[in-house]
Amino acid sequence: MSDYPLLSAKRFYNSASLALMLACALFAGACGGDDEKPSDGDPENVNERDKIAKDDQGNPLDFDDQSARGYLMQIDPSDVPYDITSYDEFMKTRCVELGSALEAIATSDGYQAERAWNKIEEFKAHDDEVTRKAAPNPPSGLIIPRYIAAELMKSKAQRNLEWLGRQGVMLQANYEFESEDPKKWEEASTRLVLMGEEGQTFLAMQMVIRLQHPQLYGKAQELIVRDAAAQAAPFLVTACHMQLGSQPNVFAFRARDTLGMIGVLAVPSILQAYRRSDTGAYVPVSDENYRSRRCLSDALGRIGDASAVETLVRELDEMEIENESSRLLYTEVLVDALAKIGDIRGRDPIIRAWKRERDDSFFAKSARTALRKLTGKVYNTPEG
Numbered sequence: 001m002s003d004y005p006l007l008s009a010k011r012f013y014n015s016a017s018l019a020l021m022l023a024c025a026l027f028a029g030a031c032g033g034d035d036e037k038p039s040d041g042d043p044e045n046v047n048e049r050d051k052i053a054k055d056d057q058g059n060p061l062d063f064d065d066q067s068a069r070g071y072l073m074q075i076d077p078s079d080v081p082y083d084i085t086s087y088d089e090f091m092k093t094r095c096v097e098l099g100s101a102l103e104a105i106a107t108s109d110g111y112q113a114e115r116a117w118n119k120i121e122e123f124k125a126h127d128d129e130v131t132r133k134a135a136p137n138p139p140s141g142l143i144i145p146r147y148i149a150a151e152l153m154k155s156k157a158q159r160n161l162e163w164l165g166r167q168g169v170m171l172q173a174n175y176e177f178e179s180e181d182p183k184k185w186e187e188a189s190t191r192l193v194l195m196g197e198e199g200q201t202f203l204a205m206q207m208v209i210r211l212q213h214p215q216l217y218g219k220a221q222e223l224i225v226r227d228a229a230a231q232a233a234p235f236l237v238t239a240c241h242m243q244l245g246s247q248p249n250v251f252a253f254r255a256r257d258t259l260g261m262i263g264v265l266a267v268p269s270i271l272q273a274y275r276r277s278d279t280g281a282y283v284p285v286s287d288e289n290y291r292s293r294r295c296l297s298d299a300l301g302r303i304g305d306a307s308a309v310e311t312l313v314r315e316l317d318e319m320e321i322e323n324e325s326s327r328l329l330y331t332e333v334l335v336d337a338l339a340k341i342g343d344i345r346g347r348d349p350i351i352r353a354w355k356r357e358r359d360d361s362f363f364a365k366s367a368r369t370a371l372r373k374l375t376g377k378v379y380n381t382p383e384g
Contacts, residue, residue: 093123094143095171095174096175098119098143099170099172099175102164102165102168103168103169104168105165106161107165124152127149151163166199169192173191173206177210185219208220208224208236211239211255211258221257224236224258224262233259233265236255237269237270237273240256240273240296241292256296259303263303266303273293273296274293274311285315290326293330294333297315301337301339301340301341304340304342309338309346312341313345331363335350336370342373343374
């Protein structure tokens with residue numbers, strides 16, 4: 001999937017896990033809680049167990065949504081050959097050769113279409129042989145993704161060629177996204193945008209995944225904001241709930257920054273994260289979810305939309321964080337966000353918070369600054 005060369009096995013599996021978590025959390029609606037454990041200050045010790053996406057009750061999310069599976073494409077680790085030395089060739093075959101053939105059967109006729117079908121039949125024969133040899137165990141190394149294979153198994157009259165063609169375009173685009181060439185990213189993004197909602201949603205997930213990239217995360221942000229802002233917002237909210245072991249906080253902070261860059265369009269998706277996905281009830285911030293809330297509330301402050309004030313005020317008034325360092329840190333984030341929004345409704349909640357944290361001189365400074373921004377007045381104490 002990459003030209004520089006293809007991804008290493010370790011990097012592939014990290015991307016696979018992240019894509020899986022994003023799809024799980026988005027399609028199952030899990031934004032009410034975090035997978036993080038409280039510790040003093042801003043913890044850096046995130047382990048593998050903490051990377052698992054969970055629902056509002058803390059249960060691991062099952063990945064069984066077919067629409068999500070479609071967007072994950074070849075990023076299902078179970079499909080990769082056990083022999084990782086053949087990984088590069090395998091991914092090029094799946095993304096480029098299969099992708100091109102699928103696109104051709106939808107857009108070509110005559111000789112080109114016939115050649116494309118013959119190629120697909122070769123891949124089907126390969127997968128049948130792999131499945132037969134693996135039995136009774138599940139096969140590994142199937143060229144045709146399972147969700148595409150299911151469509152190809154339908155009768156000619158029932159088969160959706162247009163849909164298959166779109167899957168082909170997305171497979172090829174994903175191969176380009178694994179390169180370190182921004183020009184290839186631009187070309188792939190353009191093709192996906194022309195596909196409309198489905199292509200933009202796929203682009204959004206691919207770019208959110210690539211916020212991990214140490215050099216090209218800025219390009220990923222650019223393409224998200226320009227080409228898939230509305231589609232990316234829910235994925236970015238989910239990403240704020242995640243901590244990657246190799247980059248504690250970095251991935252979540254980049255997701256936060258990107259939400260801020262999207263602006264008002266991202267606000268509805270952000271606000272949903274403060275509520276239960278099943279009942280819509282507000283979930284107070286606690287030690288378990290404060291780190292993702294910190295990112296999301298910070299993003300709301302950067303955006304500056306007044307529709308967020310009510311939620312931010314509830315966060316300040318109904319806070320259930322027991323860890324003192326975490327509580328103070330998040331309180332300052334909320335006070336700063338309310339000051340940036342500039343709505344006078346933030347004044348009294350900030351004063352109440354100052355009274356609660358009266359003994360902390362650093363917070364007092366933050367409160368004074370925020371109140372001066374909101375009211376134009378100088379407050380020496382919470383009382384005035």
